[in-house]
Amino acid sequence: MVVDCVLTSLDSQQCQSVTIIEYRVPAGRIDGDFLHKTLVVVTTACGFGGPQTSNVEKAYMKFRGHAYQMETCSFNKTNYDRSAFRVVRTAIPCSDELKRCRWEGGGIQDILTVANQAITNGRQRLEGGDANIAFNRYVILLPYGGHGCTWGGMGLTPGDTIWLPGRAFDRLGIVMQETLHNIGLLHGYGPDWRCGGNDVYPHCEYGDASTSMGIGDSCPSAPEQYRLGWSAPIADLNSANFPEDNRYRKYLLPATFTNDRNLIRIRPNWLGAAYTKNLYLALRQKGGGDWNLLEKYNNKVNVHTSSVPEDNADSALIDSSNTQPEIIATLAKNTAWTYGAARVAVRTGDFVDANNIEVFVCRFQSSSSDCRMP
Structure with missing residues (x-):
């Protein structure tokens, strides 16, 4: 097309x-x-x-x-x-x-x-x-x-x-x-005024300004980088290795521009028929190809979803429809955030150094408040 x-x-x-x-x-x-x-x-x-x-x-x-x-x-x-x-x-x-x-x-x-x-x-x-x-x-x-x-x-x-x-x-x-x-690749999605008159209206094609596949001037987003084979996850979580035990797991997440192992991918296949999205966490900073990243994404963990089953297919193959990667949150340091659709809680900690941040993820049974730190 x-x-x-x-x-x-x-x-x-x-x-x-x-x-x-x-x-x-x-x-x-x-x-x-x-x-x-x-x-x-x-x-x-x-x-x-x-x-x-x-x-x-x-x-x-x-x-x-x-x-x-x-x-x-x-x-x-x-x-x-x-x-x-x-x-x-x-x-x-x-x-x-x-x-x-x-x-x-x-x-x-x-x-x-x-x-x-x-x-x-x-x-x-x-x-x-x-x-x-x-x-x-x-x-x-x-x-x-x-x-x-x-x-x-x-x-x-x-x-x-x-x-x-x-x-x-x-x-x-x-x-x-x-x-x-x-x-x-096709387009990135996110909140944008053209779709709903304000900056919080979801799922607008071109609405992701963190990526050149939306309306940005920077590198592709985490799900796009993964799909291209440019980036690999430091953790790829699913029901086999991410139990529903109300316990946070700690990861040291590097900024995406520093190396090609730079994202956390969560595949909530425990949802059964309700499993329609994968979740991506990536720290974006101004550096490398992201030198002109917009400030609202800088020094933040950018959270994206990507549609399944397309996102679970061999990432080297073009599927019949778009994965529709969508930015849904940006998390500054020391922030708590809950993805209720998959019963996943995320916390960001401090920066360990200039280009790495602590990230904690938990799969909970009833409430994110039940999640315990390690």
């Missing part, structure tokens, strides 16, 4: 609505161990130009650019091949859709035609050995102009192509999100 985010304004990264143009492609892998060989095609059409190729290359390859953030967030599991990264400029035929910068309804074939034209023409601009590079990712920068061009980006999910308005080439969150659409 192609996922189209419609922005609230030309200068905003926030989506006021989402248009999904269905386009079935063969099921692929959500495989975070990937080497991007990328051709970026800056297109011109209808009298409209685009950004300078040198500026586009800089946006990808500079310190804290797109490549740096992807590689740092993934602990170098997903990388950009510098020897196979090229930016070219080419003209493509004008069309009414390009003038409006809108592809609506069943317009998937039209936007694919634009990509095919851009890739074909772009390859013809490559010289020497560059013409023989086996690219596996294509970024189509559409021309400036077009009064209807208020969307942030589109990407095949899964696939090998993303489309960006020419002015969005340096937007960290947009480029990360569309690139991860290609790998297989």
